[in-house]
Amino acid sequence: xxxxxxxxxxxxxxxxxxxxxxxxxxxxxxxxxxxxxxxxxxxxxxxxxxxxxxxxxxxxxxxxxxxxxxxxxxxxxxxxxxxxxxxxxxxxxxxxxxxxxxxxxxxxxxxxxxxxxxxxxxxxxxxxxxxxxxxxxxxxxxxxxxxxxxxxxxxxxxxxxxxxxxxxxxxxxxxxxxxxxxxxxxxxxxxxxxxxxxxxxxxxxxxx
Numbered sequence: 001x002x003x004x005x006x007x008x009x010x011x012x013x014x015x016x017x018x019x020x021x022x023x024x025x026x027x028x029x030x031x032x033x034x035x036x037x038x039x040x041x042x043x044x045x046x047x048x049x050x051x052x053x054x055x056x057x058x059x060x061x062x063x064x065x066x067x068x069x070x071x072x073x074x075x076x077x078x079x080x081x082x083x084x085x086x087x088x089x090x091x092x093x094x095x096x097x098x099x100x101x102x103x104x105x106x107x108x109x110x111x112x113x114x115x116x117x118x119x120x121x122x123x124x125x126x127x128x129x130x131x132x133x134x135x136x137x138x139x140x141x142x143x144x145x146x147x148x149x150x151x152x153x154x155x156x157x158x159x160x161x162x163x164x165x166x167x168x169x170x171x172x173x174x175x176x177x178x179x180x181x182x183x184x185x186x187x188x189x190x191x192x193x194x195x196x197x198x199x200x201x202x203x204x205x206x207x208x
Contacts, residue, residue: 014053017060025064027071038193039063045185058175058182065168066190070197072161079150079157080143087145088115092128095135118142 013021024035043059051059092111117124132141147154168190176183 014056016053017056020060025067030071035063035067038067041193042066042186042189045189046182047185055182058186061171062168062175062186062190065164065171066193068164069161069168069190069194072157072164073194073198076150076154076157079153080146083146083149084142085115085119086149087142088118088128090145090149091132091137091141092118095131095137 021036021039024032026032026035039059042063043056046055046059089112092115096111114124114128118128119125129139129141133139138144172183172187172190175186
């Protein structure tokens with residue numbers, strides 16, 4: 001039965017794989033526990049048979065490649081979330097009754113303060129959304145503006161993710177050449193994990 005726990009099993013996993021699991025290729029803020037769970041999901045996707053050291057090396061490499069593809073979905077969601085404050089600032093300035101203020105002027109700083117209030121006060125948020133609506137913006141104006149501001153970086157991240165996907169596909173094709181059943185198992189895991197990760201990133205973005 002599959003087990004997605006993060007505890008290692010030294011008697012089963014080769015020492016060189018255990019060493020790599022102790023120091024996986026993570027970026028700051030990424031979770032070693034989540035990486036371990038992904039490795040377990042990949043590892044337990046194999047049906048039957050005793051695994052060799054080479055099999056575990058394949059599992060680890062598949063885990064790394066899937067993790068990298070997932071990483072870009074998390075980064076895209078984070079970038080959009082990061083742009084929400086600048087998005088509100090931009091909308092506040094566009095809908096000001098006095099027009100856009102000069103940079104560094106008192107009015108300019110006041111508008112930035114209004115934007116900050118959007119995130120700390122429900123009353124301020126409601127008032128600003130009504131103001132945006134009366135200026136012709138839709139209810140999702142902040143999300144659209146955040147996306148537009150993030151678009152140049154999102155485009156770059158999408159390109160990098162496409163390259164990571166190609167690398168994963170090349171790897172799976174090489175495994176398929178040696179073991180078609182294992183390649184099918186790995187491809188299924190990759191599709192499921194990436195789909196779940198994308199849905200999770202979208203939900204976090206929507207609730208941020």
